[in-house]
Amino acid sequence: MQIDRRTLVKAGSAALTVGMSGNWSHAAASESGQYAAALSTELAAIDNISVSGPYRAEWPSLQTHPMPDWFRDAKFGIFIHWGVYSVPAFANEWYSRNMYVPESEAFKHHVATYGPQSKFGYKDFIPKFKAEKFNAAGWVDLFARAGARYIVPVAEHCDGFAMYASRLTPWNVANMGPKRDTLGELETQIRARGLKFGLSSHRAEHTWWYNEGTRYDSDVRDPRYRGIYGPAQPMTLPADRERIKGEPNSDHLERWLPPTKGFLDDWLGRSGELMTRYKPDLMYFDWWINQTAFEPYLRRFASAFYNQAAALKTGTVISYKMEAFAPNAGLLTIERGKLDTLRLGAWQTETSVSIKSWGYAENDVYRTATSLLCDLVDIVSKNGNLLLNVGPKADGTIPAEASSVLIEMGEWLKTNGEAIYGSRPWVLYGEGETTTGAAEKKEVANQAFSSSDIRFTTKGETLYAIGLAYAGGNRMLIKTLYAGTPYLKGRIAAVELLGTSKPTVWRQTPNGLSVELPERVALPYVLRIRTA
Structure with missing residues (x-):
């Protein structure tokens, strides 16, 4: 009506x-x-x-x-x-x-x-x-x-x-x-x-x-x-x-x-x-x-x-x-x-x-x-x-x-x-050791995250892994994406760091996706991950 x-x-x-x-x-x-x-x-x-x-x-x-x-x-x-x-x-x-x-x-x-x-x-x-x-x-x-x-x-x-x-x-x-x-x-x-x-x-x-x-x-x-x-x-x-x-x-x-x-x-x-x-x-x-x-x-x-x-x-x-x-x-x-x-x-x-x-x-x-x-x-x-x-x-x-x-x-x-825009959550929101709490007025202003804290979003067939802090050196390990993980529909075919044209070196191991970042960009840093 x-x-x-x-x-x-x-x-x-x-x-x-x-x-x-x-x-x-x-x-x-x-x-x-x-x-x-x-x-x-x-x-x-x-x-x-x-x-x-x-x-x-x-x-x-x-x-x-x-x-x-x-x-x-x-x-x-x-x-x-x-x-x-x-x-x-x-x-x-x-x-x-x-x-x-x-x-x-x-x-x-x-x-x-x-x-x-x-x-x-x-x-x-x-x-x-x-x-x-x-x-x-x-x-x-x-x-x-x-x-x-x-x-x-x-x-x-x-x-x-x-x-x-x-x-x-x-x-x-x-x-x-x-x-x-x-x-x-x-x-x-x-x-x-x-x-x-x-x-x-x-x-x-x-x-x-x-x-x-x-x-x-x-x-x-x-x-x-x-x-x-x-x-x-x-x-x-x-x-x-x-x-x-x-x-x-x-x-x-x-x-x-x-x-x-x-x-x-x-x-x-x-x-x-x-x-x-x-x-x-x-x-x-x-x-x-x-x-x-x-x-x-x-x-x-x-x-x-x-x-x-x-x-x-x-x-x-x-x-x-x-x-x-x-x-x-x-x-x-x-x-x-x-x-x-x-x-x-x-x-x-x-x-x-x-x-x-x-x-x-x-x-x-x-x-x-x-x-x-x-x-x-x-x-x-x-x-x-x-x-x-x-x-x-x-x-x-x-x-x-x-x-x-x-x-x-x-x-x-x-x-x-x-x-971020138009994205949807993945099967897991992320991994890492930092907890954020779940209550009104419980935020920690300027909260410090650790290098283990990684968040995921997805859009279509693309997965994004977003790091909230840097580790020593430019290496990171995404434990969720280990070789044989059931969370991916196919094998990883490409990993790119947004904000740079330099190639990203990566390797999928039994312990996780090992990534060597080509450089440090502004935090949080975003990896675009494509599967085949």
């Missing part, structure tokens, strides 16, 4: 002028009939699309949605954390929350630098977020030069400030700060380059994000600003807070209050307007959606998202963390962590070129290109993709440290990309 394309864009269109009104107070935004009508229109559009296509809002139906080939072929994408939090640029992108948490370093820094939170709150950074040097074409040129095949800007972080022209809140980048739809500009440039366009929503965490600011005199308590700070819901009921005080794991997620129906409806409405307005190829949701209350809303959104794609004849991806989705109903994403084995289904690691923060922060530490390329190889060998984050400055410029790393990665991919 085809969807009327007018349905995809009509949601909230009548309310666009309301959403863009600079005089729209919080009372008008969140409590007036205008907001209610706009939200109702968005939700109606979602539910209409949800039942107007091949996918139903049920996990068994959603699990039939195939992972598109473009994603499996892309392997490498760019994540962008950019927002108001890049103005203070202190510690990390959680500044908007931590500045209201007494005894935190961000709280102390804020008071010392800007004054008390009752006089200068997070909202007061918005006019300083001008993005005066932002150039969408320049960004996309850099990311394309890095070798990325898809780009995922954060549409709304947990701070509640929409980085797009939202119909449901005046607290957005087109109405305040830069007063430009920066996300729309990025979309235009990304699609013009033939790259895939994704969006990230961290809205789910907003339900409790500013709760600490309600416990003392701060601007979070001012009803005029509930449009950005609300609902600032307590994490636990006061009685529960007293009862569990001092217990181990007293901040465990299950003890936190579930979001209200009003918040969940707003979450779905905002997700829906991103879907219908920008039609992203990939939709990324951050971790808080794994709360039970979100489950029916996730199914409603996913069925609409997949049905819209079916109508537009595009392949789409929904990225989730932990166990928020049923297996194979979306894309499993692991934050700053990897898998220690090959996974049959596609998956994704998200990490950042900066070590301390996802958004721009002064005095951050940056990864090396070699370490990120080794991670990319390790991930791809296990059937995954790497989504690498960059945090631009408030003025819209990319930090020089990040740019240089991306350019170096792109140069490596020009030479060795045939072993």
